[in-house]
Amino acid sequence: MSMQSLMQQAQKMQRELQKAQAELAKKSFSGTNGGAVTVTLLGSREVTKVDIDEDMMTKEDKDMLEEMIKNAINDALDKIAKAEAEVNERITGRSGGLGL
Secondary structure (H helix, E strand, C coil), X not given: XXXXXXXXXXXXXXXXXXXXXXXXXXXXXXXXXXXXXXXXXXXXXXXXXXXXCHHHCCHHHHHHHHHHHHHHHHHHHHHHHHHHHXXXXXXXXXXXXXXX
C-alpha cells in the first residue's frame, strides 16, 4: 500500500470519526442514582435536565441530594465516554481514535 493510499484512508477515517462525534454530541444520555435523581446530558456534555423525585425534597436531605446529583452526572458522563470509545473503535479499530 502506498503512502498516498494510507493518507487517504486516514483522512477518510478522520472524516467518519468527526461525523460520528458530531452525531454523538446531539445524543441524550441519562444518569441516575437509584432513581431518586436523574440527570440528562447531551454527548457534548451539556446538562439538559435534572429530575429529582419529590420525596427527596426536604431540607434535611440537602447533603444527600447534592451527592446524588453529583453521582448521577458522573454516571451520565461515564456513559458518554463509553459511547465515544465505541464510536472510535468502530471507525478506527482502536479505542483511542486515530491518535493524530
